[in-house]
Amino acid sequence: MATASYKVTGMTCGHCEMSVREEVSEIPGVTDIKVSAETGDLVVTAVGEIDDAAVLAAVTEAGYSATPAFRGGSSRSAGL
Numbered sequence: 378m379a380t381a382s383y384k385v386t387g388m389t390c391g392h393c394e395m396s397v398r399e400e401v402s403e404i405p406g407v408t409d410i411k412v413s414a415e416t417g418d419l420v421v422t423a424v425g426e427i428d429d430a431a432v433l434a435a436v437t438e439a440g441y442s443a444t445p446a447f448r449g450g451s452s453r454s455a456g457l
């Protein structure tokens with residue numbers, strides 16, 4: 378189980394959130410998605426490792442852009 382956070386720019390309302398949620402949910406292994414247009418926060422939980430590139434591509438597919446955000450308490454190393 379892994380959790381990864383991202384900052385999404387360009388979202389303005391609930392429909393934006395839904396678009397991002399739909400695209401990210403198509404990534405294999407994703408079990409939970411938290412997204413807020415207000416803060417731009419996107420938190421993805423998945424079984425196994427999370428492929429940053431896949432998440433960023435999914436957000437791009439939805440029409441927005443994302444960057445990886447600070448990770449705390451995750452088993453993965455962000456190399457920071």
Ligand SMILES: [Cu+2]
Pocket residue numbers: 388389390391392393394
């Ligand atoms: Cu919107």
